[in-house]
Amino acid sequence: MHHAVLALLATILAAAAHPASAALQTPLASGAKLQLDYDPGDVLGAIPQATLANLVYPPAKGPVADGYPVEPLPVFLTVRGGNTNLLQVGVVSVGAIEAQMTGLGLVAIQIDHPVIEPGDDYRVSLDGVRRAVQYLRANAPTLNLDPERIVMHTRSMGTYLGYGVSFKEDVADPLATDPVARESSRPDYLAARIGVSSLMCFDLAPGPWTSSLSQIVFPGLAFGDSTAEQRLEESPTWWLLNPGLFGRERTPPMLIVINSQHGDACGAMTNIHSGLLGEEMLRALDDWVAQSGDEDLRLRSTSVDKLVWPAVEEPIADWTLERMAEDFGGLYVAPPAGDLTAAGGVLNLRAFGAELGSLVEFRGGSGWSAAPPVGCPGAVGSFAAPVLxxxxxxxxxxxxxVGVTIATHQMGGVLEFRALAPSSCEWSARGLHLLIAGAQQ
Incomplete structure (x- = not known):
């Protein structure tokens, strides 16, 4: 059976050996890439460069206005670190993030936000991030976005802002004349990396860490001169534990990045990127669940004991897929995992969202047909030349x-595949194009 599978796979992949497979000679259809201003009406009063967003779509996907079919896609929205309005500054491996998430079928979006000028505090930037989320929701139909599946991915200062957007007031105004302002500013999910979760653990002695915190949180006041009450009230852990102060009725499920090897102690911490900050948020989450009884939130949240990209890449991707599958139903195909060289290798094809004990088939082909797959007359569409x-x-x-062996002569081919649950005749929510070109798959 294994050899039969490989033989079938070869009919799709081996472009050089089988010139008749025309699909293998055709490059992958490019997804749309665009940059837009999420505050074109200048509601925030910021310079235009401070409210830009870069959108990168999965292959063959894009806005309806550009001629792409209507297919609302989930969003992976990155809020970078640093007090700057230059896109990509403070985000590690931008290209890797985009490739990973568009490969999952999400639209990878990165935004700028207004910087904190002297005399301002983090609320200036927070309002920008809120406005970006509202804009994406208000324009979801034309941008082909799913307004109920916005995953916010944050780092450093972006994480502090992400906690604010997730835990503090939702600024939606249902009666606003501005359609953007009517939308919720709260993301549906939050993946938080190396950022300030509590101000209570920092050493109060003057240092680079206190200068940064003063600029962001307490302008005009030395961090060491702030009161314990002030520091507590500006701590995201406090925001999480006190939803009544902010009218919060919904708390987004979270992936919290920690680093158990940090070696820091609360009260003497000097690193604004310490792994202790992740642990503090995780403890606050557990306290909130115990306080509220919201066990569902805890089950839908998780933590990762790693710190940097790409170490957190796969855990964040897997958690995102699990949330999409479990919260919205249906199968989701993950990017194949495996190390390929010029000599080939093994690719592991993965699907999430199936019922325990149910059979899942991975089917490939060279094009999509309206005809249902064999044995599933109720399913919508199938591959024109299906291969199991x-x-x-x-x-x-x-x-x-499932693991599929890729031989040397099969390298360089293009494969499109989807997962099928034969018991329900349900296809995975999207197909995945895979370019087999080398080790970075």
Missing amino acids: LGSAVAGADGMAQ
């Missing part, structure tokens, strides 16, 4: 996985 790449039974986590 493998099948597996889903585990308790809803994931099914």
Whole structure:
């Protein structure tokens, strides 16, 4: 059976050996890439460069206005670190983030926001991030975005802002004449990396850390001169634990990045990127669940004991997929995992969202047809030249996985595949194009 699968796979992948497979000679259809101003009406009063957003779509996807079919896509919105309005500054491996998330079928978006000028504090930037979320929701139909599946990914100062957007007031005004202002400013999910979660653990002695915190939180006041009450009230852990202060009725599920090797002690911390900050937020989450009884939030949240990209890449991607699958139903295909060289290798094909013990088939082909797949007359569409790449039974986590060996002569081919649940005749929510070109797949 294994050899039969490989033989079938070869009919799709081996472009050089099988010139008749025209699809293999065709480059991947490019997804749309655009830059827009999310505050064109200048509501924030910021310079235009401070309210830019870069949108990168998955292959063959894009805005309806550009001729792409209507297919609302989930969003992976990155809020970078640093007090600057230059796109990509403070975000590690921008290209890797975009490639990973567009490969998952999400629209990768990175935004600028107004910088904190002397005399201002973080609220200036926070209002920008809120406005960006509202703009994306208000324009979701034309941008082909799913307004209920916005994952906010943050780092450093972006994490402090992400906590503010997630825990503090939702600035939606249902009666506003501005359609953007009517939308919720709260993301649906938050993946928070190395950022300030509490001001209570920092050493109060003067230092680079206190200068940064003073600029962001207490303009005109030395951090060491702030009161314990002031520091507590500006701590995201406090915001999380006191939803009544902000009218918060919904708390986004979170992935919290920690680093258990930090070696810091609360009260003597001098590193604004300490792994202790992740632990503090995780403890606050547990306290909130105990206080509120919201066990569902805890089950839908998680933590990762790693610090930097790309170490956190796969855990964030897997958590995002799990949330999409479990919260919205249906199968989702993950990017294949495996190390390929010029000599080939093994690719692991993965799908999430299947029922425990159910069979999942991975089917490939060279084009999409309106005809239903064999054995599933109720399913919508199928591959024009279907090939069964493998099948597996889903585990308790809803994931099914098969390994496919790629031979040397198959390198460089293009494969499109989707997952199918034969018991329900349900296709995965989207297909995944894969360019087999080298080790970075």
